[in-house]
Amino acid sequence: MDIFITGLGAISTIGNNVDEIYASLLAEKTGIRKGTLDHSMKYHVGEVPLSNEGLMEHFKLKTKGSRTALLGMVAAKEAFQGHQLMDEVRTGLISGTSVGGMDITEEEYRNYLKTETFDAEKYKHHPSGTTTEQMAEELGITGFVNTISTACSSAANAIMMGARLIRSNQLDRVVVGGTDSLTHFTISGFRSLMIFDPEWCRPFDETRKGLNLGEGAGYIVLESEKSLQLTGKTPLAKLTGWSNASDAYHQTASSPEGNGAVLAMTKALSVAHLQPTDIDYINAHGTATPNNDSSESKAFINVFEGKVPPFSSTKAYTGHTLAACGGIEAVIAVLSIQNNVLFPNLNHTTPIEETGLIPVKQITRIENVRNVLSNSFGFGGNNSSLIFSKL
Amino acid sequence: MKLIAHSYLNRKAAFLNGVKVAHADSEQPNDFLKTYYRELTIDYPKFHKMDALSKSAFISDYLLEPFYADLVDLENKLQLVFANNDSSKQTDLKYIESYEINNNPSPSLFVYTLPNILTGEISIKHKWYGENCFFIQPAFDAQFFADQAMFSFLRGNDYCLCGWVEMNGSENEECFLFLLEKSADTFEIEQLTTLLKSYRNE
């Protein structure tokens, strides 16, 4: 059974919606710059330049929520634009997040340290599940609502789960993706892991030092064929492959040979009934940490038997948006298929010595982008691969 | 599908298939996991580095180990499906303290601010390469786990290790693991809820 994509929505530092993001991608324009908030000003980050109040006002949001929930609402609403809720179409929402309502918790915690007064209402935003409930309220979705928290593969896993619920006839239509906001929590955490690049990140470059964090959200709408007949929506592309595998190596580091990554990509190809040569573009996880890019490169060579298709990481545009990255990059994969364009891996000069792989370095238009592989690898060795295909 | 084995622990005791195998009843709630580790004479130095969420799942998984021996190709044919309501809240709060109060974010605490690190820990211990996922849900939902296991079997897996792991600092902390196997037998989903309720004395 085919799984159709009938809606795209995204917000990130390079744009408030899919059109703006596509324009920035074509213009090879990064959104990463010096942070503007107390906790981000020492680092290069990909901030969405609207405050929480600004987001509510600009996008006319009705439901209050944490920053993570607000970003999620913006992207999910864009994806769901033009869709109607109807009883005959069982509709769900599956969202990935890792920080949930942390931004509000932090603000309250600091307030508590100063004033020793405690507002329990504020902490209600904290749980990751609440983030999704708030989004569901904004969208009016009351059916299957679920939250996945598997670090940086959360959104990809949400997309995978949505596809399975449609294929097993549990749902007809589902909004899937992920959202995460930049918080003191994550910035301090990645600082403690010492994997920030103090300058612009350089995925797949020999001189890469680490990642730049970003924030944002990305969602797509998946529908079954039966659902298409009822909603009358025009499909944009198909989701044909998905897989998740454990790396079983370390809590945070990827195995040197990328065992989990190899398994995830191989199984996704087999779910899609595709050969490695059918892949025209890989949107890599490519965080620009020394460990991820080396491990992912070796996994590419292994899966594609040395003939690695054009690949790039778009994280030098958006920053690493953690639980949201699989959602934003799903949108980017569909843009690639719709427009037959491959997006560049910014800031690349020197190939990694050990593998010699060279990513796509400028906007590249090819005759036909048939299938795009998108990787998202999370802490805990949680590796996911998705395949998007032309109709 | 059929239930091969299950384990349960809370602050008072740890059980394997309904039989009490370790006892804590500790005055100090933080010590009960260490008590089980010692009582069960587990030897895994990395245990002490884990947060409570991972520790509780690790011990519960350890209890199920005798049942793994007879199962074929767990490396590739087993899926992990875990869930709770409070994610990694307890560790989140400790980690927040490390940067807000001590101004020194702790890398080892930060690592455990993700609930799926526990599925990672179990995969690392056994070298299991199968799929694993962590869901956030309001309460234990037997039907959800059974559905996930069924989907997992339909796509070629033979086993599903499920877990409801809530280590949130409250008195109701618990960890309930159950190992399901693909089989033609009809499965009484309600037995999972009944088991959990009996442990909770509900």
Place this chain on the structure above:
Amino acid sequence: MSELKENLKAQIIEQLNLEDLTPSDIKNEAPLFGDEGLGLDSIDALEFIVLLDVNYGIKISDPSDAREIFHSIDSLASFIESQK
């Protein structure tokens, strides 16, 4: 120097939650990382960096510098001495 080494051992056991070990289990010259030594890993190395900052006021900004320093209790103690 030997007092420094004993202190380091106690601090390491506490900071890295090495509960099954006592200071006497850690030999001054034995490797701390890798399978032959205490089996410490990259996260432990980062905790070492925090420990040096908090307890000795020494800042290490590039973790790749740390590999040699953290080889053993001996190398760690000499490094701390050299920073005084």
